[in-house]
Amino acid sequence: METVIKIACQDEKGLVHKITGILYDKLLNVTRTNEFVDEAFNQFFMRISYVGNCEINALQAELFAVLPQNAQVEIIPPALKRVVLLVTKEHHCLGDLLIRSQFQDLPFRIEAVIGNHTTLAGLCDQFQMPFHLISADGLSREAHEKLVEAQIDTYAPDYIVLAKYMRILTPAFSAKYLGRMINIHHSFLPAFVGAKPYQQAFDRGVKIIGATAHFVTDDLDEGPIICQDVVAVNHTFSAKEMAKAGKDVEKIVLANALKMVFEDRVFMHQNKTIIFD
Numbered sequence: 254m255e256t257v258i259k260i261a262c263q264d265e266k267g268l269v270h271k272i273t274g275i276l277y278d279k280l281l282n283v284t285r286t287n288e289f290v291d292e293a294f295n296q297f298f299m300r301i302s303y304v305g306n307c308e309i310n311a312l313q314a315e316l317f318a319v320l321p322q323n324a325q326v327e328i329i330p331p332a333l334k335r336v337v338l339l340v341t342k343e344h345h346c347l348g349d350l351l352i353r354s355q356f357q358d359l360p361f362r363i364e365a366v367i368g369n370h371t372t373l374a375g376l377c378d379q380f381q382m383p384f385h386l387i388s389a390d391g392l393s394r395e396a397h398e399k400l401v402e403a404q405i406d407t408y409a410p411d412y413i414v415l416a417k418y419m420r421i422l423t424p425a426f427s428a429k430y431l432g433r434m435i436n437i438h439h440s441f442l443p444a445f446v447g448a449k450p451y452q453q454a455f456d457r458g459v460k461i462i463g464a465t466a467h468f469v470t471d472d473l474d475e476g477p478i479i480c481q482d483v484v485a486v487n488h489t490f491s492a493k494e495m496a497k498a499g500k501d502v503e504k505i506v507l508a509n510a511l512k513m514v515f516e517d518r519v520f521m522h523q524n525k526t527i528i529f530d
């Protein structure tokens with residue numbers, strides 16, 4: 254099984270040689286490398302995978318020793334990502350992810366589902382998945398999030414996925430899970446925000462509808478984009494038919510985004526992402 258190293262640092266000559274040289278000296282077999290330099294910021298990014306036995310802390314220390322100051326180095330052994338899902342009432346993304354988890358179509362394991370309504374509890378029961386109801390009734394946004402946060406942290410997940418979780422998050426909540434919380438949004442951002450997006454699309458007479466998966470930041474629905482896709486529609490589509498087509502593309506885009514993130518192929522950089530093949 255492959256171990257992945259993710260490196261982000263200031264660019265300078267000889268970085269690839271230095272990094273691969275350390276792996277060579279430790280008799281590790283490099284199976285794949287990807288590099289990218291953002292010239293505007295003089296920033297170097299590298300994803301490298303290897304097979305072989307090595308003490309990770311020692312390897313990380315050697316890499317830090319040859320890299321520029323303030324380098325970021327992650328060494329990620331092969332393991333399923335542990336995930337908590339947040340949901341409200343829409344079932345399509347939750348159902349798709351439960352099936353993918355059950356049949357190991359993605360490298361992840363859903364630990365639990367947290368919802369602010371009971372609507373999807375029965376679906377979770379069918380998969381023997383823990384479902385935690387945390388109602389927001391009568392609570393401030395901050396008080397509700399404290400309860401949600403406490404429940405999430407009992408599972409210590411690698412990632413939190415908003416599977417159509419229809420709550421606006423506070424900056425504090427978003428900041429706590431920065432880089433670890435992923436949302437699926439109807440349409441290309443930021444079009445058709447608010448209630449009834451597909452009715453808005455129908456009223457506008459759009460010819461394509463789509464979905465965007467992105468990391469959550471304190472800018473509502475404007476975090477770094479991971480994956481997008483569209484589907485063609487025309488004047489014969491009703492608002493209901495547009496919504497159905499939109500839900501299909503939403504779950505596909507979310508699954509594709511999660512695959513890239515869970516395979517450790519995504520870097521956050523400024524308000525963008527760098528994604529290696």
